[in-house]
Structures are given as C-alpha cells and as structure tokens.
Amino acid sequence: LDTLETNGALKGRHILITAGPTHEPIDPVRYIANRSSGKQGFAIAAAAARAGARVTLVAGPVHLPTPAGVDRVDVETAREMLAAVEAALPADAAIMVAAVADWRTADAADQKLKKDGSGQPAPLALVENPDILATLGHHAQRPALLVGFAAETQKIAEHAQAKLAKKRADWIVANDVSGDVMGGDANAVQIVTAAGIESWPSLPKREVADKLIEKVAHALSPRPD
Ligand code: CTP
Numbered sequence: 001l002d003t004l005e006t007n008g009a010l011k012g013r014h015i016l017i018t019a020g021p022t023h024e025p026i027d028p029v030r031y032i033a034n035r036s037s038g039k040q041g042f043a044i045a046a047a048a049a050r051a052g053a054r055v056t057l058v059a060g061p062v063h064l065p066t067p068a069g070v071d072r073v074d075v076e077t078a079r080e081m082l083a084a085v086e087a088a089l090p091a092d093a094a095i096m097v098a099a100v101a102d103w104r105t106a107d108a109a110d111q112k113l114k115k116d117g118s119g120q121p122a123p124l125a126l127v128e129n130p131d132i133l134a135t136l137g138h139h140a141q142r143p144a145l146l147v148g149f150a151a152e153t154q155k156i157a158e159h160a161q162a163k164l165a166k167k168r169a170d171w172i173v174a175n176d177v178s179g180d181v182m183g184g185d186a187n188a189v190q191i192v193t194a195a196g197i198e199s200w201p202s203l204p205k206r207e208v209a210d211k212l213i214e215k216v217a218h219a220l221s222p223r224p225d
C-alpha cells in the first residue's frame with residue numbers, strides 16, 4: 001500500500017524509532033512495567049520503511065512482529081534502550097514513541113524477594129531513569145528532526161509545550177491516555193511545535209503513523225531555492 005505522499009524525501013534517510021514499554025527488574029521474577037503495547041511505534045516504523053527510509057526500531061518488550069524492512073533492536077530496560085539509541089546514531093530523524101519507565105529500582109535483587117513473616121513488605125527504593133529524548137535533544141549528534149510523544153491525562157497541550165522546551169524536541173505528539181488508547185487501535189493526537197498546535201481527529205494508529213511520516217518527509221525534504 002503505497003499511498004504515502006512522501007515524494008521520495010525519505011529515501012536514504014535514517015530514522016530512529018523507540019517503541020513499547022520498558023521493564024525494570026525488581027528481582028529475577030518481578031518487574032515494573034506499564035500498559036504500552038508498542039502498536040503506535042511499530043506502525044510508525046512500518047510507515048517509514050514503506051516510504052523508503054532506513055529504519056532502526058529500538059523496541060521494549062512487546063508481542064509484535066517486526067515490520068518489513070525494519071532493523072529491530074530488542075531491549076528490556078530504559079538504560080538498555082538509551083544505549084541502543086546512542087549506538088544507532090547518527091540519524092536524520094528520531095521519533096521517541098516508547099513509554100519509558102520513569103523509575104527503576106535502586107538495585108534489583110539477585111534472588112527472589114521472600115516474605116519475612118512480619119506482614120510488612122520490604123521497601124522498594126526507586127531512582128529516576130535517564131531521559132532518552134532529552135539526551136538526544138542535547139546530544140552532539142542530535143538528529144535534525146527530533147520528535148517526542150507525550151501521554152497525558154489532563155492539560156495536554158500545556159504539558160506538551162513544557163516537554164518540548166525541556167527536552168529540546170522539535171515536535172511533541174501529545175495524546176490523551178485517559179481513555180483506552182494504551183493497547184487500543186485508535187489515537188487522537190495533537191502535534192505541538194514551536195509554530196503552534198495541530199489537532200488531528202481520532203484515527204487508527206496506522207493512519208496516525210502514515211500522516212506523521214508524511215509530515216516528517218515534508219520537514220526533511222530540501223526546500224526549493
Ligand atoms: N521519554 C524518554 N525517556 C524517559 C522518559 C520519557 O525518552 N525516561 C520520552 C518518551 O519516549 C516520550 C517523551 O519523552 O517521547 C515524553 O514522555 P512522557 O512520559 O510523556 O514524559 P516525562 O518527561 O516522563 O514526564 P511525565 O511522565 O512525568 O509526564
């Protein structure tokens with residue numbers, strides 16, 4: 001299905017995409033996770049490959065097939081995701097769709113944690129994970145176009161504007177996750193840029209992916225003199 005209107009602008013370009021959740025181990029059998037299915041990020045990777053880009057997809061633990069023509073790197077934790085992203089540079093565009101766990105355990109136990117009979121669970125100390133999008137935003141090899149996603153349940157545009165500035169991204173694709181977006185097949189997004197806010201209607205994730213890749217192609221295409 002080659003309905004993408006990218007006019008070949010992505011041929012020979014490298015697009016780096018993250019998708020899915022990360023898992024942060026607590027002990028050998030338990031982990032911290034979130035509800036990301038990876039569907040939106042995988043759809044974007046598929047659209048970019050169909051448009052002729054070289055695509056690196058850094059994927060957290062998900063149950064999805066690798067889209068045709070996509071180089072996939074599987075990771076588990078946020079720190080592994082950051083390492084894989086930096087190893088994949090340089091890229092012309094990076095689209096960070098992953099729902100990276102904000103916190104990991106301060107140190108994962110080597111052995112399974114056991115109940116000690118007191119009725120009190122052992123305290124779980126958490127530390128903040130590295131911010132992959134912000135790292136790219138401040139990187140010596142910052143991609144020319146840097147796109148983040150933002151899952152919000154309230155004040156969507158306002159929070160997206162703040163993330164745009166803090167992470168030095170070019171666009172934030174903001175979505176309202178107060179409904180059943182996570183794991184669902186449709187997504188209503190707002191594209192927040194320095195130029196303003198574009199609101200798209202609720203669309204199948206595949207169509208959000210196609211429209212976003214068309215917008216990326218337009219942004220990367222050389223301007224006429
Ligand atoms: N992100 C990232 N690394 C992190 C956290 C987030 O790369 N450790 C990226 C996500 O992939 C997404 C963007 O930053 O592209 C926004 O993620 P979000 O969770 O909405 O923002 P946070 O900065 O984590 O803020 P909060 O969860 O507190 O709203």
Ligand code: CA
Pocket residue numbers: 100101102
């Ligand atoms: Ca977060």
